[in-house]
Amino acid sequence: MADKGLPLARRVAEVAPFHVMELLARARELEAQGRSIVHMEIGEPDFPTAKPICDAGIRVIETGNLFYTPALGLPELRAVISRFYRERYGVEVPASRIIITAGASGALLLAIAMLINPGDEVLMADPGYPCNRNFVRMMGGVPAEIAVGAESAYQLLPEMVARQWTPRTKAVMVASPSNPTGTLMPEESLRAIASIARGRGGAVIVDEIYHGLVYENAYTTALKFSADVFVINSFSKYFNMTGWRLGWMVAPEGCVRELDKLSQNIYLSAPTPAQHAALAAFAPETLAILEERRAEFKARRDFLVPALRGIGFRIPVVPQGAFYIYADCSALSRDSFAFARDLLETAGVAITPGADFGANAAERHVRFAYTNAIPVLAEGVKRIGEFVGQRQ
């Protein structure tokens, strides 16, 4: 039909494809030809799911009883997450406000569907996670992107939010730690932004998807000082459960009923094997494994930041969390997409060009993911160093 001219909805053209997918497809082609490729583009932990989590998943599958759960999620899992907020953050979050979703994607879709009318604006940082823009566009909203740089650690500042807020603004989205920059938003900023939004009758959506993967800094959840933010979290990153497709949202109490209705329609319920498996995600033996992995991520970051600086990348802010380094490559290239493409073809290293995260100085930036062991990262750095040396 499309090939015969079936007109697609406008949102299809408005949703930008991920440039990294083109590079990834090319990388797979090269690998099929026998080339060795070092992957530094993939936003997925390289660790297998921890054994206690797998064991819990297997136990429920052995029963064969894999029916729908309530749309808001397995009550036991909501209770376990509530306890986790108490134990890790010292915050009381009643289970009734915790909604289990099909990945953080499901939570973002729910939050945007809940809040955004066609024409409504949503403030967000550029660079930022590309799906956020696309969820807003899918619901007819307008992503109002605010350029952020190293000066604010690539985070929104309260004065930016206040200045850019218009009568059409309906919400502001923040992420801490951020993808692609790995930086944290200071608690004072988050408090101030929440207060600005509240004063103007808007919502705050806080992406805490990379919580747990923070390396030195103290950090807390936005739930500590506000019961009326929407917090998005995920079992994919810290908990290494990407393919299980499980996340959660903490919503203001007054929205839960409507979110229940929307989730019944949008996805019925999150995957049952994943929900049972996740019951083991907060057990001490699981957390011990995850904390070892966090230490490994930290070691990778501590290796990679100076190594990349040593071959000409500018990294003005050392990332404090997640598993990304957002690097300025302008000393090496004026076109980060061409740079990424050439690097892949010539040196066999895959990275993500800045264009996937927004328009703000995208041509001067690339993102490295340290989702590989240090020897692999070292090989990547060696190849990039040679590639850069040959071009100069």
Add this chain to the structure above:
Amino acid sequence: MADKGLPLARRVAEVAPFHVMELLARARELEAQGRSIVHMEIGEPDFPTAKPICDAGIRVIETGNLFYTPALGLPELRAVISRFYRERYGVEVPASRIIITAGASGALLLAIAMLINPGDEVLMADPGYPCNRNFVRMMGGVPAEIAVGAESAYQLLPEMVARQWTPRTKAVMVASPSNPTGTLMPEESLRAIASIARGRGGAVIVDEIYHGLVYENAYTTALKFSADVFVINSFSKYFNMTGWRLGWMVAPEGCVRELDKLSQNIYLSAPTPAQHAALAAFAPETLAILEERRAEFKARRDFLVPALRGIGFRIPVVPQGAFYIYADCSALSRDSFAFARDLLETAGVAITPGADFGANAAERHVRFAYTNAIPVLAEGVKRIGEFVGQRQ
């Protein structure tokens, strides 16, 4: 925030809650008080997932390698489904057109997001599956519901589609077997409707979610005579994999690239444990189990239709598939919702009121699901018979 007056998006109010959820919540309350409730409201097979499917799921979880799959799905699973179309229907459907989704819900969301602009109309039968209306509304579209009755076996007729098609109509949705009526659309109708839509530049979305659960009639897939329909299918019903959250869509070849882009944004990928488990869904030993279960569903239908008729329900069309009976209760009550509520309170039987499926004569209809063993259904019939007898 909502409780302090955060305005929610208009679509939230437009999405109707499922009345059955209120009844289900009340049923759970009564059960918690020790009352015995016969559940005839639940649209979910009562069978556990077949062992070969569970075993395949367990095998992949034992490896711990539960990473994202490509957004379009595990290539092996797409290939297996392609082979299934060849073997079961004698139709060539290339794997490249098969998109694995997070349940049929994910497929419906993708299809509507792909096709429908705000203000576009989508033709559909009333009564029909309630989420269809809500997906259309969520994307700003207008569900244009066409009243259907027993005369057309509750299915759209080509002349209805031709008559109701307006310049704003963008697509027509059909379901065979249908939820809530269990009826099939004749192949000639489907062909004619596809031809009308094609002639007017619109799309056809065919819900084949209950395929496999058809009891005597021959039936085929819309893919047999058109490569430009969108076919939605699911592992939930025939394959008894509800909680795994897995479905698929077959799309016109020219749309796959754009659907890839949308699915990358909306859900990243369908659950990995489910995709590996589903590789075993088409194995002969699995199909043997599923065919036994189909025979059991048929026996339940053959028990329940005359039993319900015997206590005063009109069932003008014997359902040919799915696990539902759509019954006219007007000889027993003028308000099917009040009837369902009273039946639950007085007799402890839960059924679904017609209002969940549309507005067309909803007050005269209820839906029975035969997702329980015959002795349970018999107890339900006995209780309903006594309830009805006392009221007369």
